[in-house]
Amino acid sequence: MSLALTRGDLIRRHNFIDGLWAGAFDGACFAVSNPATSETIAEVADSGTVDARAATDAAARAFPGWRDMLARERAEILRRWHALIVANTEDLARLMSMEQGKPLTESRGEVAYGASYVAWFADEAIRIYGDLIPQQQRGKRMSAVKEPVGVVAAITPWNFPLAMIVRKIAPALAAGCTVVAKPAEDTPLTALALAALAQEAGLPDGVLNMVSASRAQGVIAVADWLADPRVRKITFTGSTPVGKHLAREAAGTLKRLSLELGGNAPFIVFDDADLDAAVTGLMAAKFRNGGQTCVCPNRIYVQGSVYTDFANRLAKRVAALTVGPATDPGAQIGPMINARAVDKIARHVDEAVQRGATVLVGGRRLTELGANFYAPTVLTDANDDMLFCSEETFGPIAPLFRFDDEAQALRLANATPYGLAAYFYTQDVRRINRVAGQLEAGVVGINEGAVSSEAAPFGGVKESGYGREGSKYGLDDYLAVKYMCQGGLN
Ligand code: SIN
Numbered sequence: 001m002s003l004a005l006t007r008g009d010l011i012r013r014h015n016f017i018d019g020l021w022a023g024a025f026d027g028a029c030f031a032v033s034n035p036a037t038s039e040t041i042a043e044v045a046d047s048g049t050v051d052a053r054a055a056t057d058a059a060a061r062a063f064p065g066w067r068d069m070l071a072r073e074r075a076e077i078l079r080r081w082h083a084l085i086v087a088n089t090e091d092l093a094r095l096m097s098m099e100q101g102k103p104l105t106e107s108r109g110e111v112a113y114g115a116s117y118v119a120w121f122a123d124e125a126i127r128i129y130g131d132l133i134p135q136q137q138r139g140k141r142m143s144a145v146k147e148p149v150g151v152v153a154a155i156t157p158w159n160f161p162l163a164m165i166v167r168k169i170a171p172a173l174a175a176g177c178t179v180v181a182k183p184a185e186d187t188p189l190t191a192l193a194l195a196a197l198a199q200e201a202g203l204p205d206g207v208l209n210m211v212s213a214s215r216a217q218g219v220i221a222v223a224d225w226l227a228d229p230r231v232r233k234i235t236f237t238g239s240t241p242v243g244k245h246l247a248r249e250a251a252g253t254l255k256r257l258s259l260e261l262g263g264n265a266p267f268i269v270f271d272d273a274d275l276d277a278a279v280t281g282l283m284a285a286k287f288r289n290g291g292q293t294c295v296c297p298n299r300i301y302v303q304g305s306v307y308t309d310f311a312n313r314l315a316k317r318v319a320a321l322t323v324g325p326a327t328d329p330g331a332q333i334g335p336m337i338n339a340r341a342v343d344k345i346a347r348h349v350d351e352a353v354q355r356g357a358t359v360l361v362g363g364r365r366l367t368e369l370g371a372n373f374y375a376p377t378v379l380t381d382a383n384d385d386m387l388f389c390s391e392e393t394f395g396p397i398a399p400l401f402r403f404d405d406e407a408q409a410l411r412l413a414n415a416t417p418y419g420l421a422a423y424f425y426t427q428d429v430r431r432i433n434r435v436a437g438q439l440e441a442g443v444v445g446i447n448e449g450a451v452s453s454e455a456a457p458f459g460g461v462k463e464s465g466y467g468r469e470g471s472k473y474g475l476d477d478y479l480a481v482k483y484m485c486q487g488g489l490n
Contacts, residue, residue, distance in 0.1 A: 005091040012192035013044045015051055015212065018058035019205025025050035030214040032189055035101040035335040035372045036325035044188050047211035052180070052221035053228070055209035059151040059178040060230045062206030067148050067176040071126045078122035078174060080201035085115040085166075085194065092162060092193060097326035099187045100161050101334040101372070102289055104326050114163035116454040117470060118170045124475050125174035139490030146479040148176030149256055150232035153225040155246075157237045158337055159292045159394075161187035162194065167454075167469045168235045168258075169198075169208060175478035180231070181210045182221060184238075186337055188212035222246075229253045233478065236260070237294075240418070240463050258467025258477045260294065260459055262392045263420030266413035267297035267449075268435070270406070271305045273425035274447075279313045281449030282398065285423060287321065287376060288450075290333045291396040292341070294464075295421035295443060295451065299388055301401045301409050311380050311400055315360040318398065321376045323366055333396055335372035345374050345395035352379055352386045352399060362396075389416070406431065414440045419462035423449060442468075 005011065013029075014021040023029070028046035033039060045051070066074070085092065093107035102110070130145035154168040165183055172179050183191035195210045213221050225231045226249040234250050236243055237260040250257055267285065269278045286297050302310045324331035336342045342365060349363055362377030374395055382388060382399035403409045413422060422441035426432060436444050442460040445451045452458065457468040467477045 005094055007088065007091050010088065010091050010095065010193040010196060011042060011189060012196055013042055015045045015047055015055070016192065016195040016199070016208070016210045017051070017055050018209065019199065024048065028217070030185070032099055032186070034098050035337050036370055038371060041098050042189060044192070044212045046217045047213045048217050048220050049224045051211045052224040055180040055211055056151060056225065056228050056230055058206035058209050059180050062204060063151060063178045066178050066204060066207045069176070071128060074174060074176065075122045075125040077202050078118055078125065078170060081198050081203070082115050082118040082122060084197040084201055085111065085118060088197060092190060095193055096161050096187070096190045099189050100158060101326060101337065103331040103334050104329070106289060107326070110160055110163050113452070114160070114166040117163070117167040120454040120470065121170040121174035121475070124171070124472065128175065128475065128479065139487060141486040141489055143484050145482050145484070147482050149478055149480050150177060151230050152177045152179050152233045152235060152478060153222070153231050154179055154181040155222060155234065155236045155238065156181065156183050156191070158184035158186040159289055161190035164237050165191050166194065167474070171469070171474045172235070172478045173207065175475055177233070177478050178206065179208045180225060181208070182213060182218055183210070185213060185215050185218055223249070226250055227252065231255060233257070235467070235477070243465055256477070258469070259465030260467065260469060261463065261465035262418055263294045263460065263464050264298045264389070264392050264416045264418040265295055265421040265423065265441070267300045268409045268413060268424035269300070269302045269306065269310055270409070270424065270426040270428070270431065271303040272427050273306070274427060275306060275310055275313060277447060278310065278425035279317055281423065281425065281445070281447070282314065283317055283449070285445065285449035286398050287333060287396055290336060292337065292394050296394070297398070297423060298392055299382070299401060300398055301403045301412055303409070304402050304404055307400070307402050311360060311378065314398065315378045318376045318378050319361045323373060323375065324369060333376055335370055336374055336395060337372070339371060341394060342372050342374050345393060345397060348387045348391070348393045349377060349379070349397060352382060352388065355383065355386055357381050357386065357399065384412070384415070392418070406435065410435065410438050417463040418460070420460035420464035421445065421451065
């Protein structure tokens, strides 16, 4: 199978600023490679301060016009963008598989998932209501309206090259904000193709601006956005250390922030759970995108009396997974994004084994497939001293911890600075209420491993960040409430 595109013009190598496509100011480029083969796919613009500033200039200029459009006019453009994304599913999926490595079926699923946010926020754009506040004093009318915050900078990760950027841009545009965006250095091509489709959908010049940058240059470009008072909001998905850095730097101009940061999700299997359902839920949650999602279970807690049974059922399912490049139609798990990612996974597994864990399945690099492949792995006898408890592995590794009772499971599950997702399986309705209420997480899966949806508020607590993406709540992050008090009415 080839990953060639039907529409070659969707491969964009330049920045998109003020409706124009142009290389970086100084002509610099960097290579984007296929993680399955390490071959270069394209050289794209390596942007710095001048490019970032030009993007902000364009977004600031475009803001009043976009803000003042009728909500239904903005919604119409979003609907056209949605239709174009859906119509170009196959090309977008191929592009994504090429630069990110995920199997084509997953890439197609991600196009549908990402597009659903555009449709959702097109619908939400026309429902941004304010309030007329019940009269408090005679002769005065008090009201509250919601206004777009202004220019938004979106900084997005490589694990979902389409869905993560779309679920920031779509609500921002729906709210009436203009956008400057920088996709991850590993996966800029899908994002740039999305920008081309937004232009085709009729988005006015300057409303969306996108710059690509290597890791080192990206820091410089983002620093310019952080310092620029015209950028009123930063929305970021990525690691907690980077999120903290952005929060510190954004304090200089008191920008609003949405931070969707790291997770270390617990997955609890109680002894009254439907074990087959729990295994199926874990397979969906753990091995989606090769374990490279912020909501992937990182610590799997299984009650002692069902531990061995659960481990054996899981091992059977994991051993049957097919690993391969996206060009392999049967592949269920692709390569990891880069060498750093595989090294981290290997370090976590090796350290766990040294500390007493047992490998039931996997536990090794698959060098016969390429440098970035790692086998889906099940480990038993995991314990609190292992790196899984303090770091997010971000790979296809399922470490199984043993627990005795509900109180201990909750204590272990919450013993982390992170609080993005948590999952548990039980058939006891009273336990469902108790445990769901006590888990410290922004997203809780109850007898369910697939929790993501455009209709749901996605986001964390504790050091997993703040702000919500998707759902009716997802618009609030891009809106400021203005209170107006009109006097002299008596
Ligand atoms: C993420 O991993 O950051 C997002 C996962 C999702 O949207 O389900």
